[in-house]
Amino acid sequence: MIPIQFNPNQVFDERKYLVDAVAKTYLRKATDDVQHLIPVEVVGDGNCLYNSILLLMNNSMITTSELRVRTVIELLANGAYYTRMYSQFIGPLDIAIKAVCKNYTYSELYEIVALCNLLRCNIRSIYPRIDFREDMEILNNIFRPTSPIIANCSITIFWSHVLNEIDVREQNNMTWNPNHFVPLMSPPAFDDSDNISHHSMSKVVTPEKRTFKNNAPIQVRIPEYQSSPSRRRRSEHSNETGFAQSTATDAIREAQNGIHEQHQSAMEQQIQPNQENLANETMKHRRIQLEKQKQRNQRNRSDETAEERRTRLEKQKQRDQSNRSNEAAEERQTRLENQKQRVQSMRSNETAEERQTRLEKQKQRNQSNRSNEAAEDRQTRLKKVKERAQSGRTSTCNSSYVQYDNGIFLYVNGNIPKFSPANNMWLGDIPPALQGLTIPEEKLISLYRHNSCVIKLHSPFHSTTTAQAALKGNCITFLQSLPNIVNCLPLKLDDLCDTLKVIFVGAHPPERVHLKKILTVRKKKVTEALHWLKKNNILYQNVEINLHNINQLPEDDVPEAIMLTMEQNIGDEETSSERVGYVPDPLADPTESTNSDTIPISNSGVLDVNGSTVTSDEIKNYVLRKIKNDKATEQMDIERLYPTLFCYGYGSPEDKSRPVEIKLREHIRYLLSYNDRRFETNHSFIFVVFNLLQRRDACFHAQLIATKPYFQASAQEIQSLNSNDIEMALNKSAKNTFSSTSNASLHKLLNHIKTIGGRVMGSTYSRTALRTRIHALIYNQGLPSIFLTLNPADIHSPVALYFAGVKLDLDNIQIEQLMTTYKRAEIIASHPVATAKFFHLLITNILDTMIVGGVLGRIKAYFGTVENQGRGSLHLHLLIWLDHDFKPSDLKEKIQNADFREKLKAYLEDIIKEDLDEFKGKRTFENPDSITSFNPFPT
Numbered sequence: 019m020i021p022i023q024f025n026p027n028q029v030f031d032e033r034k035y036l037v038d039a040v041a042k043t044y045l046r047k048a049t050d051d052v053q054h055l056i057p058v059e060v061v062g063d064g065n066c067l068y069n070s071i072l073l074l075m076n077n078s079m080i081t082t083s084e085l086r087v088r089t090v091i092e093l094l095a096n097g098a099y100y101t102r103m104y105s106q107f108i109g110p111l112d113i114a115i116k117a118v119c120k121n122y123t124y125s126e127l128y129e130i131v132a133l134c135n136l137l138r139c140n141i142r143s144i145y146p147r148i149d150f151r152e153d154m155e156i157l158n159n160i161f162r163p164t165s166p167i168i169a170n171c172s173i174t175i176f177w178s179h180v181l182n183e184i185d186v187r188e189q190n191n192m193t194w195n196p197n198h199f200v201p202l203m204s205p206p207a208f209d210d211s212d213n214i215s216h217h218s219m220s221k222v223v224t225p226e227k228r229t230f231k232n233n234a235p236i237q238v239r240i241p242e243y244q245s246s247p248s249r250r251r252r253s254e255h256s257n258e259t260g261f262a263q264s265t266a267t268d269a270i271r272e273a274q275n276g277i278h279e280q281h282q283s284a285m286e287q288q289i290q291p292n293q294e295n296l297a298n299e300t301m302k303h304r305r306i307q308l309e310k311q312k313q314r315n316q317r318n319r320s321d322e323t324a325e326e327r328r329t330r331l332e333k334q335k336q337r338d339q340s341n342r343s344n345e346a347a348e349e350r351q352t353r354l355e356n357q358k359q360r361v362q363s364m365r366s367n368e369t370a371e372e373r374q375t376r377l378e379k380q381k382q383r384n385q386s387n388r389s390n391e392a393a394e395d396r397q398t399r400l401k402k403v404k405e406r407a408q409s410g411r412t413s414t415c416n417s418s419y420v421q422y423d424n425g426i427f428l429y430v431n432g433n434i435p436k437f438s439p440a441n442n443m444w445l446g447d448i449p450p451a452l453q454g455l456t457i458p459e460e461k462l463i464s465l466y467r468h469n470s471c472v473i474k475l476h477s478p479f480h481s482t483t484t485a486q487a488a489l490k491g492n493c494i495t496f497l498q499s500l501p502n503i504v505n506c507l508p509l510k511l512d513d514l515c516d517t518l519k520v521i522f523v524g525a526h527p528p529e530r531v532h533l534k535k536i537l538t539v540r541k542k543k544v545t546e547a548l549h550w551l552k553k554n555n556i557l558y559q560n561v562e563i564n565l566h567n568i569n570q571l572p573e574d575d576v577p578e579a580i581m582l583t584m585e586q587n588i589g590d591e592e593t594s595s596e597r598v599g600y601v602p603d604p605l606a607d608p609t610e611s612t613n614s615d616t617i618p619i620s621n622s623g624v625l626d627v628n629g630s631t632v633t634s635d636e637i638k639n640y641v642l643r644k645i646k647n648d649k650a651t652e653q654m655d656i657e658r659l660y661p662t663l664f665c666y667g668y669g670s671p672e673d674k675s676r677p678v679e680i681k682l683r684e685h686i687r688y689l690l691s692y693n694d695r696r697f698e699t700n701h702s703f704i705f706v707v708f709n710l711l712q713r714r715d716a717c718f719h720a721q722l723i724a725t726k727p728y729f730q731a732s733a734q735e736i737q738s739l740n741s742n743d744i745e746m747a748l749n750k751s752a753k754n755t756f757s758s759t760s761n762a763s764l765h766k767l768l769n770h771i772k773t774i775g776g777r778v779m780g781s782t783y784s785r786t787a788l789r790t791r792i793h794a795l796i797y798n799q800g801l802p803s804i805f806l807t808l809n810p811a812d813i814h815s816p817v818a819l820y821f822a823g824v825k826l827d828l829d830n831i832q833i834e835q836l837m838t839t840y841k842r843a844e845i846i847a848s849h850p851v852a853t854a855k856f857f858h859l860l861i862t863n864i865l866d867t868m869i870v871g872g873v874l875g876r877i878k879a880y881f882g883t884v885e886n887q888g889r890g891s892l893h894l895h896l897l898i899w900l901d902h903d904f905k906p907s908d909l910k911e912k913i914q915n916a917d918f919r920e921k922l923k924a925y926l927e928d929i930i931k932e933d934l935d936e937f938k939g940k941r942t943f944e945n946p947d948s949i950t951s952f953n954p955f956p957t
Contacts, residue, residue: 019088024137026074026173030056030203035073041178041200047146048176049158055174055202062180062198064122067129070201071137074173083121085136090118092132099164100128106373107156124197127157130175134163140172144202148183148194155362174202434678437688442676445669448696451550452662457701458518458539458577462508463547465557465658467517471702506562508544511570511579520584527586533576541571547661556667557658660703663696671707683711690851695823698851712781739763792881792897799879803900809893810860812853813842817860821852857884857892869898874929876901 041057060069068082093100093115101111104127108114114128127143134141145157157177163169177196179186186194322330437443455463457471520537522528545568551558571577656671657664664670671685680688686707689697697703747764771783796802812818816836820826822845826835836842846853861882869880882896904912912918 019091022075022080022088022137024071024075024139024171026139026171027076028074028173028204029206030058031206035059035203038178038200040180040182041176041198043182044146044148044178045144045176045202047148048144052144052174052176052202054205056205057176057178057200058203060200064124067125067133067175067199070175070199071133071173074201074203085133086118086121088136089129089132090115092136093118093128096135096164100131102369104128104131104156107153125199131161134161134169135167138163138167138170140169142172142174143177144174145177145196152358155358159362176200176202436678436680441678441680442673443669443680444666445664445692446666448662448665448694449550449554451546452665455543455547455662456536456538458514458537458580459544459547460660460662461514461517462539462544462571463551463661465507465561465661466655467659471518505560506564506567507548508564508567508571510567511577514577515579515583518580520580521587522584523587530576530581534574537576537580538574539571539577540574541568542573544568544571551661551665554666555661558661558667656706659706660700663700663703682714686711695849695852699848704850739767788883795879795881795899799899801906802881802897803902804874804896804898806896806898807893808861808864808896809887809891810857812856812891813839813846815856815860818846818853818856821856822846822849823852854892861894869896874898874900875925 036059038057038059041059045052045055045057058070058073060066060073063069065082065086068085071085072080072082093111097111097115105111108127111128114126117123118125118129130141130143133139140160140162142160143157145154160172176199178198178200179194179196180198181189183194434440461467461471520533548558548563552561552563657667657669671680671682671689690704692698743764810818816826816828816831819836819842820828824835824845837845865880865882868874869877878899878901880896880898882894884892884894886892913922
């Protein structure tokens with residue numbers, strides 16, 4: 019490939035070029051040494067860098083496409099060099115090359131460096147200091163060709179934008195990024211020929227040109243050509259005139275020089291005696307003069323008033339401070355510039371491996387500094403934050419800012435953000451001492467125990483000869499009414515067994531080593547957790563650490579008390595019914611689980627969905643608080659139940675010290691969507707807070723019912739009921755012989771209960787309310803046409819894994835990234851919120867794009883309810899009303915028509931397909947008479 023001969027135009031010519039006004043405004047924010055340069059306007063079509071080169075080159079034979087192709091070839095040929103030198107600053111080279119291959123694509127630093135070698139030219143890159151960071155220093159640099167290429171010229175390229183800064187920030191969320199390049203050219207040289215006297219121009223001088231050859235300057239004489247006679251006569255006449263004028267001018271100049279010499283001599287004679295007088299002056303004379311000057315200053319100061327003196331001192335103080343600050347700023351700026359240059363020089367010379375080593379060392383130092391920070395200082399800082407929030411709650415809400423000890427303004431508007439640390443929402447990261455605790459270990463260190471936990475483990479193998487170590491199971495939470503409060507920790511192992519129960523179902527008893535993944539207790543881990551909590555959690559400061567109970571804990575094993583109380587059900591063939599659903603259980607196939615070391619645990623809860631355990635005292639207290647207009651209800655103690663979630667004792671729901679109130683339901687949503695997913699993956703948190711919400715709903719609707727006039731009318735009649743009437747009604751209801759006409763008072767009570775329960779989520783009466791809505795829709799639209807069930811395979815979906823935090827490229831999914839079925843099941847089971855989001859997204863899109871989109875035909879309405887199957891996954895039951903006016907009697911008549919029957923059969927065959935996945939691996943035969951040319955609709 020023929021090299022490019024690049025001799026750039028360096029001087030701006032207003033007859034050929036235009037000034038880029040937008041780039042000129044950006045140039046003001048560049049370094050001072052380029053302020054005299056002129057940005058030249060080029061076409062901003064994405065090829066602006068190459069357009070800048072062509073403008074400087076002024077060669078019509080070369081195009082931007084050729085320059086782009088040559089740049090790609092250069093990057094590919096010397097890819098190792100560019101990767102080693104610039105990948106740590108710009109990014110991977112292969113991605114950059116893909117972008118360069120696309121025409122009209124905005125260029126980056128790789129292209130500038132490659133053009134240095136192509137053009138054999140030094141390129142200075144100028145980047146305006148807008149949103150400038152330290153890692154962008156490389157953009158303000160001079161890039162030179164690699165050895166052995168020698169640069170024969172230099173150009174300057176400026177990073178700019180086609181729009182002004184205000185418009186760019188409005189379009190890019192208040193950020194600025196360049197999308198344009200322009201060349202910077204020198205201004206035209208100032209022509210001072212008019213200031214030169216005419217006689218100097220008239221003097222005939224042979225022109226000479228200086229050139230360099232072999233590094234030795236040589237003067238090349240330019241020959242004179244003979245002019246015509248007429249021109250020669252004019253030239254001779256001008257020469258004579260010029261000679262006369264030159265003679266007169268020389269005389270004037272000699273006279274002026276004589277006057278100047280005389281003036282200079284007189285000045286020297288005047289200065290010399292003064293210097294001699296100063297030299298001969300004695301120390302005594304100087305002291306007398308200083309004393310007189312001092313006396314004059316004192317007299318002037320004694321005459322000035324106190325106000326004038328204060329003004330003079332203030333001005334003098336301001337001048338001194340200004341001088342010191344200017345000197346300090348200049349020194350600091352110089353020091354920072356020198357430091358940046360040293361760092362830039364070091365980083366430009368280091369390799370990628372050296373840079374990686376340096377970053378690793380820096381990361382280790384930062385971690386070491388954070389870990390070495392004194393715990394007492396952190397605790398003191400947290401207490402100050404809490405005290406400040408409690409003491410200045412009213413004033414802080416109306417102030418213009420909140421400032422912490424480090425001087426950082428957290429916000430500048432007048433309201434405290436709901437979920438900000440200033441509103442006591444700080445949770446803190448989970449420390450290493452509290453990470454990786456098993457369920458028994460968490461219960462051993464908790465202050466409260468609101469629930470009991472039953473872990474039911476299943477083995478998918480029903481033969482003792484083929485049984486392996488793979489397990490699956492459920493973690494079932496049973497809520498209790500009163501917390502057990504402790505003053506010393508950890509708990510005794512016997513007390514642990516009161517709230518933790520293990521049930522195993524399988525072909526043979528499990529070995530202890532197979533249960534260690536979820537049931538192990540480590541003495542060292544529990545001790546470290548308790549010491550950290552006592553030191554950093556404000557709720558554990560008065561808790562005593564019981565060394566005797568710690569000594570009873572195993573080093574790293576399943577406690578013997580759990581093994582002795584574990585219930586075993588050997589050879590149970592009805593286990594699969596607990597996980598039955600509308601699709602086969604993905605964990606039912608034992609082939610893949612042979613080498614699996616994971617135990618997928620599905621969390622579930624046994625809750626009072628009907629509100630039967632909500633006592634009359636709870637309702638009475640709730641109503642009394644409402645009557646009293648006391649908005650601050652009793653503070654929850656949920657942070658004492660979960661020390662691994664609220665590690666420092668802050669951030670719990672319904673904190674009375676919180677300046678801005680946050681509703682319980684809103685707070686729970688925030689916690690379940692917390693970025694580190696600690697609340698979502700906990701085995702019982704979601705069930706405890708759901709039970710709290712249900713109780714609140716039941717009390718709230720009971721209070722609403724009690725205020726209605728019709729309830730007041732029937733209250734006395736309901737109060738007349740006794741326990742015998744209610745017991746008799748329960749017996750008749752169990753035998754299905756209860757009649758509402760037998761006892762009108764009891765019937766009114768049941769109606770009020772249904773009204774309250776119908777508004778409590780998940781209750782039996784809420785399902786009754788759904789049936790009422792279906793009946794109303796049937797009354798309005800007629801009988802539904804289609805009933806179907808949608809059951810997404812969450813365990814096999816990469817979208818569900820993506821929502822659960824697994825890093826996947828959904829546009830390019832690799833099989834090895836999907837892991838094993840057991841590992842996927844473990845991830846899905848431990849992320850119920852992510853699974854629910856996946857289900858909602860998928861079902862919403864199916865309804866919008868397929869059902870409403872017309873896959874089944876035009877529809878009038880649909881009604882769906884969400885349920886969960888045996889293993890906890892969600893599915894949807896859907897009723898669909900097709901858009902037709904046929905009544906059942908009309909369909910009965912039209913079905914007698916053969917043409918209508920054929921069309922109906924064709925419609926059903928088109929929308930109903932059969933999937934034979936269950937027969938994979940079995941010997942099947944194809945029916946040659948069947949129709950095979952169809953596209954099955956994926957369900």
